[in-house]
Amino acid sequence: TEGLARKQWVTLPNGDKAWATQEGSLTGRIINGEFFAADGSQPTGKVDLGDIVVYVSEDHKLLTGWQKIDGKDYFFNDDGRPASGWLNYGGSWYFLDSNGLMQTGWVHPSGSYWYHLAANGKMDTGWIKDGGKDYYLDPTSGAMKTGYLSWGGKLYHADSDGAMYEAPCYYPDMLRYAQNIYSATRWLIQIDTHQNRFAVYYGSYGNWVPWHEWYCTTGAPGMWTPHGQFTAGMKGLYFGSGYRCWYYTQISGEYLIHSILYNSDGYTVRDGRLGYHGSHGCVRLATENAKWVYNNIPYGTKIYIW
Structure with missing residues (x-):
């Protein structure tokens, strides 16, 4: 296994594909488009290949793209690996956990700003109302705004929690x-x-x-x-x-x-x-x-x- 690629699908001399683990062993196989375990069986559903978890359909194909599993939305890359982090799909941004699960509501990526994802997973921008409070999200990046905001001829202010309030005008x-x-x-x-x-x-x-x-x-x-x-x-x-x-x-x-x-x-x-x-x-x-x-x-x- 010296020189073998790690943590990816590799093409074997006979044209089949196999998953190469970090240690260099070959686990799952894809033969004529169908998934086989290392022991030759054809499991379906959730399959652990050591470095990654893949999902296999009833017709033995690796799930890719958007998939609904147990009522929840996941996204898988073309090689079956779950996508994670920010995903731009169809012109909209989504945020996925390490298992490819689509997130909704407020998310705070490490070392980043707060963002809000709608019920359909799409990143919100502009003004939103959540829990009876108003928030302003950058129209381009989606980052939650804090501090002062001049908008529509009015001044607003938000503390670190992002809830916007119109600043009063005393004069x-x-x-x-x-x-x-x-x-x-x-x-x-x-x-x-x-x-x-x-x-x-x-x-x-x-x-x-x-x-x-x-x-x-x-x-x-x-x-x-x-x-x-x-x-x-x-x-x-x-x-x-x-x-x-x-x-x-x-x-x-x-x-x-x-x-x-x-x-x-x-x-x-x-x-x-x-x-x-x-x-x-x-x-x-x-x-x-x-x-x-x-x-x-x-x-x-x-x-x-x-």
């Missing part, structure tokens, strides 16, 4: 204004200095969806925050002499978006108030929100202030 008037504003990036910031509201949008002209809505602190009387349209400029981790502000993003000149006001140690809060007119013209946010802007809003993003 509907600002959302309406946003639709008439153009930004050079996929992001837009609006700041309402009258009510000290700060909103971040994702999308494009006419199709903005609210991503974050926060309270902020803007300029005190006589030191008003400038109004108009600006673009996000340089960024920095912190600034201040005798005080400290974290995570700044430039609006224009010395006017910045940054954290609440800290003492010079950078850790104890000097003024953490939000939602009032109390800065020297900059826009203050909760520190975690200023950090989000610092990390996520790209240079050139439109900032509209009124």
